[in-house]
Amino acid sequence: MYNYRVKFFKRIIKEASFSGLKILGPKKLVSxxxxxxxxxxxxxSGSKEKVMTIVQRDPRVRIFxxxxxxxxxxxxxxxxxxxxxxxxxxxxxxxxxxxxxxHFAFLGMPALDGSPLTVAKWLxxxxxxxxxxxxxxxxxxxxxxxxxxxxxxxxxxYVALREIVPGSTGKSPxxxxxxxxxxxxxPTTIEEVTKNILCFRRTGKRPNxxxxxxxxxxTVKTSQVxxxxxxxxxxxxxxxxxVSSWDGNPSVLVGVGASREMPLDLLRA
Numbered sequence: 001m002y003n004y005r006v007k008f009f010k011r012i013i014k015e016a017s018f019s020g021l022k023i024l025g026p027k028k029l030v031s032x033x034x035x036x037x038x039x040x041x042x043x044x045s046g047s048k049e050k051v052m053t054i055v056q057r058d059p060r061v062r063i064f065x066x067x068x069x070x071x072x073x074x075x076x077x078x079x080x081x082x083x084x085x086x087x088x089x090x091x092x093x094x095x096x097x098x099x100x101x102x103h104f105a106f107l108g109m110p111a112l113d114g115s116p117l118t119v120a121k122w123l124x125x126x127x128x129x130x131x132x133x134x135x136x137x138x139x140x141x142x143x144x145x146x147x148x149x150x151x152x153x154x155x156x157x158y159v160a161l162r163e164i165v166p167g168s169t170g171k172s173p174x175x176x177x178x179x180x181x182x183x184x185x186x187p188t189t190i191e192e193v194t195k196n197i198l199c200f201r202r203t204g205k206r207p208n209x210x211x212x213x214x215x216x217x218x219t220v221k222t223s224q225v226x227x228x229x230x231x232x233x234x235x236x237x238x239x240x241x242x243v244s245s246w247d248g249n250p251s252v253l254v255g256v257g258a259s260r261e262m263p264l265d266l267l268r269a
Contacts, residue, residue, distance in 0.1 A: 092181040104162045104199045108153030119148035133240040141224045147189045147217035160195045164213045164255030176256035187259035189215045192233040208234035213257035
């Protein structure tokens, strides 16, 4: 009787394989109508709260929270930002889209492993060769720039547009900034760099793969760059994320990033 059952089950497996079914084992035969588990995004924690909000249940949500920081970069202080209403609101850059669909939200960490989390520090954390990595991983041109060597994030929530503002290429920095709606500003370089890295770690996708996002800072004169150039971040292809500078002349390759202004008292735990 036992041998008969074994032969019968093997025949089911063989027939199911030809019909396109996925066989998981003697007690886990999956039919075409069986519910399938959602595949986890890169770095997604296996544990889930029993009660989830509408935003948390939405598969389009892009949030890099304290659990992700702890998972990828070690323990961190617990922050509990109340952002449900913000993420459910309409996106001012895309009609009939919500903020949660087109933005990426993350908790800002001013330090990592006891050191200020600057752009220069990010280069140390991700030297390559695997992604995420930076194009100027060695001997970066921006050494000596305050916006890459000194600037850090505030310990609060950031909500940033994942890609550049639609229609912002081919314009001057002043015209680009004027496109931003009320409640938004041009992001700093450390904001844009951190958004790109964390978005990739969370989703596996590289924002602004073929365009640069202009940032708020201007370069200071060093041996490798003149003063007054616009800091920009992007063009993230296989060679790595690029932190660059732009002379400000309208270019089809340079748009502008957008960071939502968030009140600190709303976002601290």
